[in-house]
Amino acid sequence: MDKDQVSAILAEIGTLLELQGESGFRTNAYHNGARAVQQLEGDLGEVIRRGELGDVPGIGATLREKITTLVTTGSLPFYDKLKEEIPAGLVEMLRIPGLGPKKVKAIHESLEIDTLEKLRIACESGQVAKLKGFGAKTQEKILEGLKFVSEVGNRVRLDQAMWVADGIVAGLREASGIIRMEVCGSIRRRKETCKDIDLLVSSDTPGPIMERFVSLPGVITVTGHGPTKSSVVVQRVTASGTRITMNADLRVVPDVHFPFAQHYFTGSKEHGIAMRLRAIKHDLKLNEYELAGEGHSIPCKTEADLFRALGLDFIPPELREDTGEMDAAERHTLPKLVEVGDIRGVFHNHTVYSDGANTVEEMARAAQALGFEYFGLGDHSQSLTVANGLTPDRVRAQQKEVDAVRKKMKGFHIFKGTECDILEDGSLDYDDDLLATFDYVVASVHSFFNQPREEMTARIVRAVRHPRVTMLGHATGRLLLKRNRYHVDLDAVLQAAADCGTMIEINADPHRLDLDWVHCKRAKALGVLLVINPDAHSTGGLANFRFGVDVARRGWLEKRHVFNTMSGDAVAKEFAKRSKRGT
Numbered sequence: 001m002d003k004d005q006v007s008a009i010l011a012e013i014g015t016l017l018e019l020q021g022e023s024g025f026r027t028n029a030y031h032n033g034a035r036a037v038q039q040l041e042g043d044l045g046e047v048i049r050r051g052e053l054g055d056v057p058g059i060g061a062t063l064r065e066k067i068t069t070l071v072t073t074g075s076l077p078f079y080d081k082l083k084e085e086i087p088a089g090l091v092e093m094l095r096i097p098g099l100g101p102k103k104v105k106a107i108h109e110s111l112e113i114d115t116l117e118k119l120r121i122a123c124e125s126g127q128v129a130k131l132k133g134f135g136a137k138t139q140e141k142i143l144e145g146l147k148f149v150s151e152v153g154n155r156v157r158l159d160q161a162m163w164v165a166d167g168i169v170a171g172l173r174e175a176s177g178i179i180r181m182e183v184c185g186s187i188r189r190r191k192e193t194c195k196d197i198d199l200l201v202s203s204d205t206p207g208p209i210m211e212r213f214v215s216l217p218g219v220i221t222v223t224g225h226g227p228t229k230s231s232v233v234v235q236r237v238t239a240s241g242t243r244i245t246m247n248a249d250l251r252v253v254p255d256v257h258f259p260f261a262q263h264y265f266t267g268s269k270e271h272g273i274a275m276r277l278r279a280i281k282h283d284l285k286l287n288e289y290e291l292a293g294e295g296h297s298i299p300c301k302t303e304a305d306l307f308r309a310l311g312l313d314f315i316p317p318e319l320r321e322d323t324g325e326m327d328a329a330e331r332h333t334l335p336k337l338v339e340v341g342d343i344r345g346v347f348h349n350h351t352v353y354s355d356g357a358n359t360v361e362e363m364a365r366a367a368q369a370l371g372f373e374y375f376g377l378g379d380h381s382q383s384l385t386v387a388n389g390l391t392p393d394r395v396r397a398q399q400k401e402v403d404a405v406r407k408k409m410k411g412f413h414i415f416k417g418t419e420c421d422i423l424e425d426g427s428l429d430y431d432d433d434l435l436a437t438f439d440y441v442v443a444s445v446h447s448f449f450n451q452p453r454e455e456m457t458a459r460i461v462r463a464v465r466h467p468r469v470t471m472l473g474h475a476t477g478r479l480l481l482k483r484n485r486y487h488v489d490l491d492a493v494l495q496a497a498a499d500c501g502t503m504i505e506i507n508a509d510p511h512r513l514d515l516d517w518v519h520c521k522r523a524k525a526l527g528v529l530l531v532i533n534p535d536a537h538s539t540g541g542l543a544n545f546r547f548g549v550d551v552a553r554r555g556w557l558e559k560r561h562v563f564n565t566m567s568g569d570a571v572a573k574e575f576a577k578r579s580k581r582g583t
Ligand code: DGT
Pocket: 184, 185, 186, 187, 191, 193, 194, 195, 196, 198, 264, 265, 266, 267, 268, 269, 272, 273
């Protein structure tokens, strides 16, 4: 059992104890312990063998004993008993925004409610409002929450889905008899939000694999348990305390079916249908089991074999949306997609000067540690006071600090930049003289989100046309599953960017991913240069650039379409060239 699994079980125990009404002191011990284990350096088994578990801050004697039992025996009777005692429906209720363990416990005890359905009925009949400490407002909120959970509530962000899926894969790996395993569906296609986890395994002995799947840590409900398919609801709590609940399906197939099942369950549905039609044109039949002609089956060991059998180049999962990939694969004109390893540095990052958690030097060194050749600053500008935007004086102070750090980090480029607010009328938050002191300028909208479409479009286009603006940040202002994009004619913005050579950011923060793949594709067609920006607010946030690479790949981008695949020297030259233009 690895750190992630142990951590998941500890967090779950904390939650179950809360539902039992345990004191915050005791339940927090488990939640803190879960975080401590997750963040532990090195191998957990090793730490236990060396007898050093007690030295880890956040792990007391009780937890030490329980973790040791878990790791050495693979199970924990205390945890199994808790799971038996507490109805799974109570854990599901925690998905409803605003319903914490105390309220769930009260609802359960006074109304004997142990499923979401019973809760809905009780709210609709007004019973919940009558409970002590609840009232009509709370009842209304719970009803809204139930609706949310049944609609968007069951989609989650890609980064969260990947994290939960990775945990399941790691847990399943311990089962014997797995030949091949792949997370399929929207996660494999790297869609920005995902509904569920579609896991595929090939094996000759599915039984034990299914057994293992339905009893993995974090599984709160088993909704199906069969020989070839099982379905569960998993709940995991992240290091920052966010609870993620998702459905996960596991299918186990014989290895000869694997490539066909892998292709089918990767989707998208539309791509799958287009492939099936293509097979029919070749007088073949394609389904999740085989590619077959009259009386014979065409052997395929991999997905690539399957594509080849239909006269196609391999189509990367990110492109399987039925938006021209089949034609391109036939004509051998699929793009050679940009890769994580092509990215050589990042721009648009925050430090303690505005609302970041780390210093200029800490951020630059973390960027270097990721293998980058350069790092670009992009703290907020003066009018964004809520994010501690920099006054011109503080800009000058920061630039002095950068000069000092540059001397310490010879050979590594640090680019002076700003994330300058686009004001209500489309003008910029700093004057031209100050803007000229930066190597580059990211211009972003952070206010007046509700402007009518024409106004917003004119405002952003004006900023894009400003000669000092290097790149447009946050093209849409959306927060995935939380806040819609502002109203703007993105085509007009992209056209303006194409006209004057302004770059457009692919914001790689997985909460945002402002520019979606559809617009990425359009930007490419217009000849706009894109740039993948992590918008990091801490050293840990720098690694988010990967999610931007996913968007870029879904948008058919090659290395040459992405500015930060260039070397540090080439970037420096480009900035120097643009600064002359900008006067
Ligand atoms: P999601 O879960 O909404 O984020 O997106 P997907 O693409 O993972 O969709 P999901 O989980 O409903 O199904 C997984 C894959 O299974 C889907 O991408 C393609 C395949 N699939 C599901 N239903 C159908 C169908 O009715 N026809 C075909 N051809 N494929 C299907």
